[in-house]
Amino acid sequence: MDQKKDLNSNHEIIDEQEVIENLLDGNAKQSNSQKQKGPEDIKQPQVIYTKQVGCFDMRSIGINLIVYTLVLMVTSGWFQGFYIASFWDALNTAIVMTVLNIILKPIIVILTLPLTIMTFGLFYVVVNGFLLWVADYLMGPSFEINSFGLAILASVFISLLRMGINHYILKEDSLKINI
Known part of the structure; x- marks a missing residue:
C-alpha cells in the first residue's frame, strides 16, 4: 500500500x-x-476506514428525512405553540427545512459570521431558529410556530434530538484493519 x-x-x-x-x-x-x-515497536498499526455517506446519497437523504419528520413530530408534541397538522405535513416541513438548509443556510451563515464569532457560536442557534421561522412562513397553516423565541428554543431541541438519534441509533459504519 x-x-x-x-x-x-x-x-x-x-x-x-x-x-x-x-x-x-x-x-x-x-x-x-x-x-x-x-x-x-509493540503497538500494531491500524488502518481505520470509515465510510461516510455523502449528502446526495439517496439512502442517506431518505433516512435523514424520516428522522427529521419524526423529530418535528416529537417537537410538536413537546412544545405548546409548535403545531404540525399531520405526518404528511411534518414530512413536507422536513423537505422544506432540508432545502432551506442546503440553499439558504450557507448564505446566512456567511453573512452573520462576524456576529457568530463575537458570540462564540451562539448566534448560530438564532440562524437555525430563523430557518425554522422561514419554514413556518412557507408551509402556511399546516405548520405553525407562535413566536420567534419558540422557534429558537425548538431549533435547539431539534438539533439535540437529531444529534442524539444520529449518535446513538444511526452509528457510522467503520472498519478497522490490523496491518
Missing part, C-alpha cells in the same frame, strides 16, 4: 481505492516503512 506521512500530524494518508481492493482480495499488505520497524 502506498502510504504517505502527513506533515501536520502523525496520521498516514492512504489510498482509499487500494484499501478497498485489499479488503476484497482478503490480504492486507504492509508498507516498507512498517516492515523496517524494530522489535521495540
Whole structure:
C-alpha cells in the first residue's frame, strides 16, 4: 500500500481505492516503512476506514428525512405553540427545512459570521431558529410556530434530538484493519 506521512500530524494518508481492493482480495499488505520497524515497536498499526455517506446519497437523504419528520413530530408534541397538522405535513416541513438548509443556510451563515464569532457560536442557534421561522412562513397553516423565541428554543431541541438519534441509533459504519 502506498502510504504517505502527513506533515501536520502523525496520521498516514492512504489510498482509499487500494484499501478497498485489499479488503476484497482478503490480504492486507504492509508498507516498507512498517516492515523496517524494530522489535521495540509493540503497538500494531491500524488502518481505520470509515465510510461516510455523502449528502446526495439517496439512502442517506431518505433516512435523514424520516428522522427529521419524526423529530418535528416529537417537537410538536413537546412544545405548546409548535403545531404540525399531520405526518404528511411534518414530512413536507422536513423537505422544506432540508432545502432551506442546503440553499439558504450557507448564505446566512456567511453573512452573520462576524456576529457568530463575537458570540462564540451562539448566534448560530438564532440562524437555525430563523430557518425554522422561514419554514413556518412557507408551509402556511399546516405548520405553525407562535413566536420567534419558540422557534429558537425548538431549533435547539431539534438539533439535540437529531444529534442524539444520529449518535446513538444511526452509528457510522467503520472498519478497522490490523496491518
